[in-house]
Structure formats: structure tokens, C-alpha cells
Amino acid sequence: MIDEVLPGRVACVESFGDVPGAVLLGEEAALVANAVDRRRAEFATGRHCARAALARLGFPPAPVLADERGAPVWPSGVVGSITHCAGYRAAAVSVDVLSVGIDAEPCRPLPDGVLEAISLPREREMLARLGDAQPWDRLLFSAKESVYKAWYPLARRLLGFEDALVDIDAGGTFSARLLVPGPRVGDVELRAFAGRWLAVGGLLVTGVTVS
Ligand SMILES: CC(C)(COP(=O)(O)OP(=O)(O)OC[C@H]1O[C@@H](n2cnc3c(N)ncnc32)[C@H](O)[C@@H]1OP(=O)(O)O)[C@@H](O)C(=O)NCCC(=O)NCCS
Structure with a gap:
């Protein structure tokens, strides 16, 4: 999976x-x-x-x-x-890649109150537009966990849930734009992450790779 x-x-x-x-x-x-x-x-x-x-x-x-x-x-x-x-x-x-982050979650909505703690207002607007085909709030959480796991080995510092704006595509991909200075990779400052997601068999997985 x-x-x-x-x-x-x-x-x-x-x-x-x-x-x-x-x-x-x-x-x-x-x-x-x-x-x-x-x-x-x-x-x-x-x-x-x-x-x-x-x-x-x-x-x-x-x-x-x-x-x-x-x-x-x-x-x-x-x-x-x-x-x-x-x-x-x-x-x-x-x-062969610069960093990788993976996360797995049960494919069901987050417990009450968690979404507000881990999301930005614009992300909650995005979730509302996606409808109810998936527990998008859980997917948002998982995407952020994967972003953090790919971020950390490059930056060696914490990244708050409010420090990256995640945009989910219902087709199986997502992106995360950093709202804080990114780690430098060579001469380039990393500003965004790209990931993919999959929900199957009661599980939801996300993966982020930095190439
Ligand atoms: C560390 C964290 C990402 C783990 O995620 P989780 O969903 O709770 O748990 P998971 O089972 O998916 O992952 C746990 C594994 O993450 C790995 N991990 C822990 N800290 C890590 C870090 N700083 N960087 C990368 N990987 C880390 C470990 O391998 C751990 O498993 P292990 O202890 O058995 O080796 C999470 O607990 C956390 O601290 N999140 C806050 C930061 C964050 O997510 N910010 C969002 C930015 S948009």
C-alpha cells in the first residue's frame, strides 16, 4: 500500500x-x-x-x-x-532522494476538536469544498505528519501545524506550502512539499518525497 x-x-x-x-x-x-x-x-x-x-x-x-x-x-x-x-x-x-516522510492513519474522521488544533482556516475551507467522499480532516492531519517527517531531517527543527498550508487534490495528491523559512537544500530554499495519498481497507497513508 x-x-x-x-x-x-x-x-x-x-x-x-x-x-x-x-x-x-x-x-x-x-x-x-x-x-x-x-x-x-x-x-x-x-x-x-x-x-x-x-x-x-x-x-x-x-x-x-x-x-x-x-x-x-x-x-x-x-x-x-x-x-x-x-x-x-x-x-x-x-x-536516491533528499528526504522522505510517511504516515498511516485509520481512515475515519478525527476526534472532535482536533481539526481546529491542527489546521488553518484556509485548510478548513478547502476541506469543506472536498465534500464527504473521504475523512478529509484525517487526511489533512496525515499529510501534515508526512510533511513534518520529511521536513525534520532537512531542517532539524520543529514545524508547527500552522507553519505549512496543505492543499489536497481528491485525485490522490497533495501539496504543502511552507509559511516559515524553509531549509536550504544546496543553494535553494525549500518552499514546498509534494505528496501522494491513498485510502484503502480502512487505512489511509500519505507519502512525501523531496527529490
Ligand atoms: C513525530 C510525529 C510526526 C509522529 O507522528 P505520529 O502520527 O504520531 O506517529 P507515527 O507512528 O506515524 O510515526 C512515529 C514515527 O515517527 C518517527 N519520528 C519521530 N520523530 C520524528 C521526527 N522529528 N522526524 C521524523 N520522523 C520522526 C519515528 O520513527 C516514530 O516511530 P518510532 O519511534 O517507532 O521510530 C508526531 O508525533 C509529531 O510530533 N507531530 C508534530 C509536528 C507536526 O506534525 N507538524 C506538522 C507540520 S505541517
């Missing part, structure tokens, strides 16, 4: 549930030492998916640790992203 929202030069592996016996390597176990069982299982399956995706690029099994904000630390030269939600885990990695 996740491969349908990412270009072919991104290797991805997904699982529709936790992988029994998924192992943690090296210091990974310390990252979830105090977590509840459910979190340890999703974390281990995320790492399992990450290693399987890295193997497709030729990388041997190795710990994927986390930085001070929780972002995965990939082998040198690799960019990637991990997501999990009820019934779904996935990882995406690449050596």
Missing part, C-alpha cells in the same frame, strides 16, 4: 500487524525500555520493516537508533521514515 504513494526509488516494507519475534538490535531496546508492551511491539515491527527495506538497498542488519526528537537515525547516505497505526506498520528508505 505505502509503495503506491512513493516513487520507485524509495524502498518500502509494510506489515498489517506486529511481526511475531521481531528483534531489536544493539541499543534499540533501550529506546523502549520503559514503554508498554504495545509500544514495544510496534517499535520492533517498525525496526523490522526498516531493516527489510534497508536490505533491499543492500544494507546489512544494524540498529536504527533515534535522535533527541525521536527521528530514526539511518545509515550514512540513507534517508527514511517509519509510521505505525492500529493494524499497520511501515518503513521507507532511499539513497
Whole structure:
């Protein structure tokens, strides 16, 4: 499913549930030492998916640790992203793009009150125009999460929900225009992100790639 929202030069592996016996390597176990069982299982399956995706690029099994904000630390030269939600885990990695962000959500409306906290007035107007074919509020949230996961490794700072204006196309794509200064990529300031989305089987996934 996740491969349908990412270009072919991104290797991805997904699982529709936790992988029994998924192992943690090296210091990974310390990252979830105090977590509840459910979190340890999703974390281990995320790492399992990450290693399987890295193997497709030729990388041997190795710990994927986390930085001070929780972002995965990939082998040198690799960019990637991990997501999990009820019934779904996935990882995406690449050596051919500058950044990637993925997010999965249950395909149902956000709980009351969340939309107001994560959206701009113009985004809520856009959602109203889209009608009710999908839980567009959840898709907006997922798009923003994917944007953040692609943004963070380039910018190394937080991006607020009000800092990017997302525009969803009902045909399966979205864009995000930054309302704050963007990270520099070479000589160019990154001003916008482009992504794709897919809703199927009660799940909704989004993917953002920076090339
Ligand atoms: C970090 C965050 C994006 C995670 O998203 P989520 O929907 O809650 O959870 P997901 O399961 O999809 O993703 C969790 C994974 O994100 C990854 N992640 C965590 N922090 C990250 C960061 N700063 N950058 C990139 N990836 C990150 C991790 O791999 C984590 O899984 P792991 O701990 O098992 O390795 C979210 O909790 C958050 O902090 N959002 C606020 C910032 C934001 O979204 N701004 C919107 C800008 S428009």
C-alpha cells in the first residue's frame, strides 16, 4: 500500500500487524525500555520493516537508533521514515532522494476538536469544498505528519501545524506550502512539499518525497 504513494526509488516494507519475534538490535531496546508492551511491539515491527527495506538497498542488519526528537537515525547516505497505526506498520528508505516522510492513519474522521488544533482556516475551507467522499480532516492531519517527517531531517527543527498550508487534490495528491523559512537544500530554499495519498481497507497513508 505505502509503495503506491512513493516513487520507485524509495524502498518500502509494510506489515498489517506486529511481526511475531521481531528483534531489536544493539541499543534499540533501550529506546523502549520503559514503554508498554504495545509500544514495544510496534517499535520492533517498525525496526523490522526498516531493516527489510534497508536490505533491499543492500544494507546489512544494524540498529536504527533515534535522535533527541525521536527521528530514526539511518545509515550514512540513507534517508527514511517509519509510521505505525492500529493494524499497520511501515518503513521507507532511499539513497536516491533528499528526504522522505510517511504516515498511516485509520481512515475515519478525527476526534472532535482536533481539526481546529491542527489546521488553518484556509485548510478548513478547502476541506469543506472536498465534500464527504473521504475523512478529509484525517487526511489533512496525515499529510501534515508526512510533511513534518520529511521536513525534520532537512531542517532539524520543529514545524508547527500552522507553519505549512496543505492543499489536497481528491485525485490522490497533495501539496504543502511552507509559511516559515524553509531549509536550504544546496543553494535553494525549500518552499514546498509534494505528496501522494491513498485510502484503502480502512487505512489511509500519505507519502512525501523531496527529490
Ligand atoms: C513525530 C510525529 C510526526 C509522529 O507522528 P505520529 O502520527 O504520531 O506517529 P507515527 O507512528 O506515524 O510515526 C512515529 C514515527 O515517527 C518517527 N519520528 C519521530 N520523530 C520524528 C521526527 N522529528 N522526524 C521524523 N520522523 C520522526 C519515528 O520513527 C516514530 O516511530 P518510532 O519511534 O517507532 O521510530 C508526531 O508525533 C509529531 O510530533 N507531530 C508534530 C509536528 C507536526 O506534525 N507538524 C506538522 C507540520 S505541517
